[in-house]
Amino acid sequence: MSESITRTRLVRMLTQAVRILVMVATTFLGLLLITFLIGRVVPIDPVLAVVGDKASPQVYEKARIAMGLDLPLWKQFLIYIGNVLTGDFGTSVLTANPVIDDLSRVFPATFELAITATIIGIMVGIPLGISSAVKQGSFLDHVTRVIGLFGYSLPIFWLGLMALMFFYARLDLLPGPGRVDVFYEGIVTPVTGFLTLDSIVAGEWEIFRNAVYHLILPASLLGYYSMAYLSRMTRSFMIEQLGQEYILTARVKGVKEWKVIWGHALGNCAIPLITVIALSFGNLLEGSVLTETVFAWPGLGLYLTNSLLNADMNAVLGSTIVVLLWVPYSWGLICSPTFYIK
Numbered sequence: 001m002s003e004s005i006t007r008t009r010l011v012r013m014l015t016q017a018v019r020i021l022v023m024v025a026t027t028f029l030g031l032l033l034i035t036f037l038i039g040r041v042v043p044i045d046p047v048l049a050v051v052g053d054k055a056s057p058q059v060y061e062k063a064r065i066a067m068g069l070d071l072p073l074w075k076q077f078l079i080y081i082g083n084v085l086t087g088d089f090g091t092s093v094l095t096a097n098p099v100i101d102d103l104s105r106v107f108p109a110t111f112e113l114a115i116t117a118t119i120i121g122i123m124v125g126i127p128l129g130i131s132s133a134v135k136q137g138s139f140l141d142h143v144t145r146v147i148g149l150f151g152y153s154l155p156i157f158w159l160g161l162m163a164l165m166f167f168y169a170r171l172d173l174l175p176g177p178g179r180v181d182v183f184y185e186g187i188v189t190p191v192t193g194f195l196t197l198d199s200i201v202a203g204e205w206e207i208f209r210n211a212v213y214h215l216i217l218p219a220s221l222l223g224y225y226s227m228a229y230l231s232r233m234t235r236s237f238m239i240e241q242l243g244q245e246y247i248l249t250a251r252v253k254g255v256k257e258w259k260v261i262w263g264h265a266l267g268n269c270a271i272p273l274i275t276v277i278a279l280s281f282g283n284l285l286e287g288s289v290l291t292e293t294v295f296a297w298p299g300l301g302l303y304l305t306n307s308l309l310n311a312d313m314n315a316v317l318g319s320t321i322v323v324l325l326w327v328p329y330s331w332g333l334i335c336s337p338t339f340y341i342k
Helices: 002-041 046-051 057-066 073-085 099-134 139-153 156-170 195-201 205-242 245-252 257-295 300-309 313-324 329-334
Strands: none
Touching (some): 099 205, 205 257
16 A cells, blocks of 8 residues: 555656646746747847958858858757757857856856845745734834835836945945946955855955945845845645644644744745745845946846846847846746645
């Protein structure tokens, strides 16, 4: 009997894994098609971005053929898929480097910012959501919901500008744009790509402190966005669990209230919370485009913005694919054990 149950669970897990793989493959193919079409319909000529607007018609035509733009659209798409699957996003016009090399250089800065913001969101948002659910209808509950509403409603680029004006320009409490002060740039050799960790490895504690100070404002803003989302979802999950019969049973048996809340109710919220945190992290990578532009943070968002302003379509499409890969709901589902536990 136990072997039959184990076999049935294994078949379910394998079936679910195949479904996930098909979902991811379909999503990825759709993203490739969208980014390819975007690169063809935007009013930017990639040939002119390479040869310049003063090039002769002969030079223009040779460059167009070399870039494969003379081929039928379906052939261009197949070539595009093959190149992307091999990690070839082309060469950046702006930096003259392979786009994949540029992405590997700038992505750690975005990743560091998103991880820090996620940690802030988890440490603040989840306790707030729990407290709001436990004291539903109280003043704390109303304040938490209003804070979350502002986090959803206010544009993050506006918050960034206000934060810079207030904490940097007016009060001079925190440093301005950039990942580190100009005279510290280039001193620490990149190892992990995380400037805070690399400065520790190099023993440059002054650069470490400076990098942390520069990280506070952008990470706090993204963390506020994450906190608003996590607190709202945690509150919803906890209210649902606190209304279950097993909670009433535990209280009747005399289990301490803190154990009922943090052990029983929160324990049953853990699986959906993992999914929510994964989705929040993906949204932070997407939202960092505006934040990095405001704070001149040398990550993927700023690289994408500069590439778009300079008509560097290879870099734009490569960056777009990297960003979109974190956004689809399937990635949040993959990170959730609910797909494997039935």
